[in-house]
Amino acid sequence: MPQKPSIPKGTRDFSPTEVAKRNYIIQTIKKHFEVFGFQPIETPSFENSETLMGKYGDEGDRLIFKILNSGDFISKVDDVTYSSKNSNSLIPKISEKALRYDLTVPFARYVVMHQNEIDFPFKRYQIQPVWRADRPQKGRFREFYQCDADVVGAKSLLQEVEFVRLYDAVFTDLGLKGTTIKLNNRKVLSGIAEAIGAKHLLIDFTVALDKLDKIGEEGVKKEMLAKGISENAIAKASPLFEMSGNSLEQLEQLKSLLVESEIGMEGIAELKEIIDGVEALGLESAKLQLDVTLARGLNYYTGAIYEVSAPEGVKMGSIGGGGRYDDLTGIFGLKDISGVGISFGLDRIYLVLEELGLFPESLSKSVEVLCVNFGKRESTAALKLVNQLRGKGIKSEVFPTSTKMQKQMKYANNRNIPFVVLIGEQELADGTFVVKNMASGEQQTFELAKPEVFIHTL
Amino acid sequence: MPQKPSIPKGTRDFSPTEVAKRNYIIQTIKKHFEVFGFQPIETPSFENSETLMGKYGDEGDRLIFKILNSGDFISKVDDVTYSSKNSNSLIPKISEKALRYDLTVPFARYVVMHQNEIDFPFKRYQIQPVWRADRPQKGRFREFYQCDADVVGAKSLLQEVEFVRLYDAVFTDLGLKGTTIKLNNRKVLSGIAEAIGAKHLLIDFTVALDKLDKIGEEGVKKEMLAKGISENAIAKASPLFEMSGNSLEQLEQLKSLLVESEIGMEGIAELKEIIDGVEALGLESAKLQLDVTLARGLNYYTGAIYEVSAPEGVKMGSIGGGGRYDDLTGIFGLKDISGVGISFGLDRIYLVLEELGLFPESLSKSVEVLCVNFGKRESTAALKLVNQLRGKGIKSEVFPTSTKMQKQMKYANNRNIPFVVLIGEQELADGTFVVKNMASGEQQTFELAKPEVFIHTL
Numbered sequence: 001m002p003q004k005p006s007i008p009k010g011t012r013d014f015s016p017t018e019v020a021k022r023n024y025i026i027q028t029i030k031k032h033f034e035v036f037g038f039q040p041i042e043t044p045s046f047e048n049s050e051t052l053m054g055k056y057g058d059e060g061d062r063l064i065f066k067i068l069n070s071g072d073f074i075s076k077v078d079d080v081t082y083s084s085k086n087s088n089s090l091i092p093k094i095s096e097k098a099l100r101y102d103l104t105v106p107f108a109r110y111v112v113m114h115q116n117e118i119d120f121p122f123k124r125y126q127i128q129p130v131w132r133a134d135r136p137q138k139g140r141f142r143e144f145y146q147c148d149a150d151v152v153g154a155k156s157l158l159q160e161v162e163f164v165r166l167y168d169a170v171f172t173d174l175g176l177k178g179t180t181i182k183l184n185n186r187k188v189l190s191g192i193a194e195a196i197g198a199k200h201l202l203i204d205f206t207v208a209l210d211k212l213d214k215i216g217e218e219g220v221k222k223e224m225l226a227k228g229i230s231e232n233a234i235a236k237a238s239p240l241f242e243m244s245g246n247s248l249e250q251l252e253q254l255k256s257l258l259v260e261s262e263i264g265m266e267g268i269a270e271l272k273e274i275i276d277g278v279e280a281l282g283l284e285s286a287k288l289q290l291d292v293t294l295a296r297g298l299n300y301y302t303g304a305i306y307e308v309s310a311p312e313g314v315k316m317g318s319i320g321g322g323g324r325y326d327d328l329t330g331i332f333g334l335k336d337i338s339g340v341g342i343s344f345g346l347d348r349i350y351l352v353l354e355e356l357g358l359f360p361e362s363l364s365k366s367v368e369v370l371c372v373n374f375g376k377r378e379s380t381a382a383l384k385l386v387n388q389l390r391g392k393g394i395k396s397e398v399f400p401t402s403t404k405m406q407k408q409m410k411y412a413n414n415r416n417i418p419f420v421v422l423i424g425e426q427e428l429a430d431g432t433f434v435v436k437n438m439a440s441g442e443q444q445t446f447e448l449a450k451p452e453v454f455i456h457t458l
Numbered sequence: 459m460p461q462k463p464s465i466p467k468g469t470r471d472f473s474p475t476e477v478a479k480r481n482y483i484i485q486t487i488k489k490h491f492e493v494f495g496f497q498p499i500e501t502p503s504f505e506n507s508e509t510l511m512g513k514y515g516d517e518g519d520r521l522i523f524k525i526l527n528s529g530d531f532i533s534k535v536d537d538v539t540y541s542s543k544n545s546n547s548l549i550p551k552i553s554e555k556a557l558r559y560d561l562t563v564p565f566a567r568y569v570v571m572h573q574n575e576i577d578f579p580f581k582r583y584q585i586q587p588v589w590r591a592d593r594p595q596k597g598r599f600r601e602f603y604q605c606d607a608d609v610v611g612a613k614s615l616l617q618e619v620e621f622v623r624l625y626d627a628v629f630t631d632l633g634l635k636g637t638t639i640k641l642n643n644r645k646v647l648s649g650i651a652e653a654i655g656a657k658h659l660l661i662d663f664t665v666a667l668d669k670l671d672k673i674g675e676e677g678v679k680k681e682m683l684a685k686g687i688s689e690n691a692i693a694k695a696s697p698l699f700e701m702s703g704n705s706l707e708q709l710e711q712l713k714s715l716l717v718e719s720e721i722g723m724e725g726i727a728e729l730k731e732i733i734d735g736v737e738a739l740g741l742e743s744a745k746l747q748l749d750v751t752l753a754r755g756l757n758y759y760t761g762a763i764y765e766v767s768a769p770e771g772v773k774m775g776s777i778g779g780g781g782r783y784d785d786l787t788g789i790f791g792l793k794d795i796s797g798v799g800i801s802f803g804l805d806r807i808y809l810v811l812e813e814l815g816l817f818p819e820s821l822s823k824s825v826e827v828l829c830v831n832f833g834k835r836e837s838t839a840a841l842k843l844v845n846q847l848r849g850k851g852i853k854s855e856v857f858p859t860s861t862k863m864q865k866q867m868k869y870a871n872n873r874n875i876p877f878v879v880l881i882g883e884q885e886l887a888d889g890t891f892v893v894k895n896m897a898s899g900e901q902q903t904f905e906l907a908k909p910e911v912f913i914h915t916l
Contacts, residue, residue: 005509005567005790008555011502013568015575016582019498035848037825037855040477044469044601045503045557045587046523051463065504068524068553070591074545085540087532095526097466099503109463110471117473119872121858124474129503133528143502154858158837162856165845280838281845332463367495379616380738387739390493390627397495398620400579400612414577 010134010142020363021350022145025174026127029147029344032169036162038125038149043106045129046097053098055105055331063132065099065142066091099131103148104328104341111152112332120153139347150341152328157270160304160324161277163342167308167320168286170344175358177285178311179319183247184294185271186301186323188254191264192292195257196236198229205229209240210295217241240292247275247290254292267303274304302326306342310352319348368458369396370412371421372405381448382423385433388451394458412438419458423448468592468600478821479808480603483632484585487605487802490627494620496583496607501564503587504555511556513563513789521590523600524553557589561606562786562799569610570790578611597805608799610786615728618762618782619735621800625766625778626744628802633816635743636769637777641705642752643729644759644781646712649722650750653715654694656687663687667698668753675699698750705733705748712750725761732762760784764800768810777806826916827854828870829879830863839906840881843891846909852916870896877916881906 007013014022033040046067053061069076077093084090100106103126111118127147136142149166151159164181171179189209193202204227208220215223224234239257243250251268258264271290278288286308296305303324310316322342329337353359369389371382382398389396399408412420422434431448435457446454465471472480488498504525511519527534535551542548558564561584569576585605592598607624609617622639629637647667651660662685666678673681682692697715701708709726716722729748736746744766754763761782768774780800787795811817827847829840840856847854857866870878880892889906893915904912 005571006506007502007509007567007571008504008506011504013502013572014500015572016497016499019500023498031851034824035851035853037828037853039474039824040481041474042472042477044465044471045589046466046469046601048464048466051465062528065528066526067557068526068549070520070523072545074543074548077543082543085532085535087530090532091526099525109465112463113465114471114473119869121869123855131503143504151858156831156859158831158841158856158858161841169848277838277841281841366492366497370495373614373616380735383616383619383735383739387623393489393493395493395495397581398616400609400616401614411577411579 008142010136010140012141012143016366017364020366021353021359022346024359024363025346025349025353026145026147028173029170030125030127032166032173033125033149036123036149036166036169038123041107041110041124041126042128043100043103043110043126046099047106047109049092049096049098051109052101052105056101060101063134064101065131065133066095067097067099069094069096100128101132102130103128103146104150105331107148107150108329108339109332111337112329112334115334121151122153123149123151125149139351141347145346147344147346148341149343150339152337152339155338157273157277157304159340160270160274161281163306163322163340164274164278164286164288165281165283167306167342168283171286171308172284174349174353176311176349176352176356179286180309181286181288182291182294182307182309183271183274183288184291184305185267185303186305187263187267187270187303188258188292189267189295191258191261191267192237192240194261195264196233198233201227201229206295209293212241212293243292247288248272250290250292251275270303296321296323300325300328304340310348311356314352314355316348316352317345319345319352321345364416365418367395367397367415367417369394369419369421370408370415370417371396371398371423372408373399373402374422374424375402378402378423378425378428381428381433382421385421385423385448385451389455392455394455466600468594468598470599470601474824475822478824479811479817480804482817482821483802483804483807483811484603484605486631487628488583488585490624490631491583491607494581494607494624494627496581499565499568499582499584500586501558501561501568501584504557505564505567507550507554507556509567510559510563514559518559521592522559523557523589523591524549525555525557527552527554558586559590560588561586561604562608563789565606565608566787566797567790569795570787570792573792579609580611581607581609583607597809599805603804605802605804606799607801608797610795610797613796615731615735615762617798618728618732619739621764621780621798622732622736622744622746623739623741625764625800626741629766630743632807632811634769634807634810634814637744638767639744639746640749640752640765640767641729641732641746642749642763643725643761644763645721645725645728645761646716646750647725647753649716649719649725650695650698652719653722654691656691659685659687664753667751670699670751701750705746706730708748708750709733728761754779754781758783758786762798768806769814772810772813774806774810775803777803777810779803822874823876825853825855825873825875827852827877827879828866828873828875829854829856829881830866831857831860832880832882833860836860836881836883836886839886839891840879843879843881843906843909847913850913852913 073094081089129143129145131143167181189206193199193205198205208223212220221234243253294307301323305323307318308320310319324340326338328339373379379398386396386398418438420436427433432445434443434445436443531552539547587601587603589601625639647664651657651663656663666681670678679692701711759781763781765776766778768777782798784796786797831837837856844854876896878894885891890903892901892903894901
């Protein structure tokens with residue numbers, strides 16, 4: 001009995017049309033990464049386990065895919081560990097490698113390993129798949145691409161300005177007008193926690209605040225209470241929920257809350273510099289908006305934080321995010337290397353472009369010209385023509401077998417091929433070929449000796 | 459103590475220059491795949507183990523990287539299996555997924571799973587990494603890319619002709635002139651084994667013959683003897699070692715040996731059709747050559763076999779190979795789907811281009827223009843200029859910090875950036891910018907209001 005094939009849950013096959021659409025997004029992102037001066041690197045799909053483990057918290061450790069050692073792996077497990085029959089104790093004995101969980105930790109590892117070859121500031125981009133043993137659900141996969149651009153080794157806020165412009169450039173080019181780039185600064189969040197007397201509960205405070213969009217003001221306050229933040233502190237924080245006006249006006253309102261907090265005022269000054277920098281040049285289609293409730297779950301951000309939301313009316317989580325982290329490479333022994341970066345959410349951008357019908361029509365056209373196969377002599381003439389078309393970069397092919405014409409035309413139809421070329425016995429004798437426009441049904445005759453006349457009509 | 463980071467043996471980090479060179483090869487291959495009418499698909503990095511296991515022989519099974527099940531995997535192992543402490547018995551209990559070993563088996567799985575969406579003949583290409591737990595050595599890695607193009611669902615030999623042309627087109631475009639595309643047919647090999655009375659030892663016979671290049675005629679004969687092929691049979695096969703003339707002449711010599719073998723004569727007829735087909739159109743820079751000793755290790759080929767060798771004088775194994783297999787999808791329950799395909803050896807092609815100095819100079823240039831950063835006001839003007847350059851697709855950036863000029867110039871030098879733009883206090887006051895050509899040392903002044911004048915010089 002042959003197997004009925006399937007693929008692991010949370011993974012996907014991509015059809016030609018899907019690959020074309022994904023590549024369209026990736027190529028657009030890549031183009032702007034490069035035009036902004038970022039350089040590509042690639043790292044291995046799997047890393048030594050110690051490079052990854054402990055970098056993403058306990059939950060992250062659990063979600064990392066581990067690779068079984070090759071050979072007679074079990075004979076290397078000592079009897080004491082083996083007799084415990086405990087998965088966590090066994091893992092380090094039978095698995096030394098693990099699949100990449102994100103691109104940031106491998107990048108930090110790369111920077112440390114190659115520090116002597118790198119010219120800092122190092123602007124790198126990386127577009128590669130990552131793997132997580134997460135529970136699969138709509139829009140969440142076990143294998144997915146990350147598209148990251150980061151700068152390491154430069155503390156200037158010029159990078160923060162550049163990243164806002166980069167988001168704007170990519171989304172404008174994709175035709176996705178009206179995105180909102182939300183901006184905040186971890187220092188402002190620290191300042192607020194300090195100002196309201198909840199400094200020791202900073203993480204709980206920011207995690208709760210981050211949920212404002214989802215659970216509303218009351219929900220956030222309730223969660224803060226539950227986490228041990230006092231009613232008094234929460235009351236002090238209430239201006240956060242009542243901010244109004246444009247970004248610069250909101251910054252002014254924040255100032256009154258943070259005037260006593262050194263770190264808070266530093267955050268405000270940074271935000272102002274970024275906002276001013278962006279305004280000096282203007283944006284094409286995106287909107288930059290201060291959002292003091294923006295926290296992002298990750299704990300390694302230390303300065304600016306970004307998150308991009310799709311145009312209004314499209315229900316979708318953030319389609320991009322990032323921020324500054326002051327100590328990217330410290331975990332691998334290289335101190336004081338500041339980094340700042342952003343990420344594009346490929347799968348979500350795909351869904352948004354699909355929903356708004358923004359993928360170019362041309363992506364569904366894989367072949368421009370199909371030559372019908374009428375037999376050996378005819379198909380040799382067809383191959384010669386096709387050879388000339390290909391030389392001009394025109395995607396074209398000869399149907400491989402001289403099967404029924406109807407079947408060949410159906411194939412052209414199904415594959416959405418716009419032009420079908422007919423070279424039958426008569427045409428061969430006349431030195432001509434007939435081109436059928438599949439959309440209009442029109443037919444036109446050209447000379448085999450002058451294919452350029454046809455090429456010019458394309 | 460921070461860890462000293464490393465990567466798993468047999469894997470590689472790719473620097474920006476290496477990525478650029480690899481992408482140059484990949485993009486060239488891709489361009490021709492598409493112009494020949496092939497469509498891209500992508501499959502998951504890991505497959506269910508039963509999809510892969512047993513498809514590559516025992517050695518292949520051992521070399522497949524297995525992924526440990528998530529969660530408390532060991533509690534699901536029954537006590538009897540566990541107490542055996544045997545790696546092979548444990549694997550299926552603790553690992554359900556495995557990393558892709560090649561692109562052919564996942565492709566067969568794809569065709570069967572998506573047979574109702576596919577328009578046959580299906581011309582697909584796939585360029586993705588594969589993983590093998592092989593002993594790493596020079597030029598052999600545990601993670602490497604395969605670049606495959608296959609057609610399934612068409613038996614006509616027009617495909618075989620097309621693949622020769624495709625090899626020629628790609629290698630010509632890469633500037634790699636003088637490659638040899640060696641061609642043989644498994645039916646000819648079967649015919650020879652039959653004609654010399656060693657039909658039952660076909661695999662041993664072809665495996666030995668395949669080593670002619672490496673171990674010479676005597677070595678091959680010795681190995682055949684050792685495998686139980688009689689001296690008499692080997693003597694009958696000796697015309698194989700003495701073939702001369704061009705491909706069509708060699709075919710004639712083969713005929714006398716194979717005249718009694720139906721399958722052998724079929725192979726000769728196929729080879730003749732392919733060679734005639736290729737000659738009708740001619741090749742640009744490659745040479746097609748019949749090689750009756752070509753066998754290729756894999757047992758699933760049933761018709762034409764290809765192997766491409768680098769231009770003479772370059773010491774390198776084959777840089778491409780492929781062939782026809784009559785029953786690609788049978789293992790997954792879809793019978794009688796014939797396939798034919800070729801593969802490009804990315805890593806070896808890279809080494810050959812490097813050795814011959816064939817990578818375009820432009821690949822080492824990641825950024826075209828760097829603006830020196832002289833401070834906040836100046837850098838805002840520089841950003842405006844850079845913005846206009848980027849709009850024209852020119853890769854450009856502003857140095858992120860207003861550090862010492864010398865340091866910024868050194869960065870431009872190290873990164874091989876050809877033009878450095880200077881906008882200092884004076885230039886800002888004059889509304890100008892100075893461009894320094896890093897190769898010639900020449901400086902030229904332009905107006906900030908007319909960046910297009912500079913752009914036209916690029």
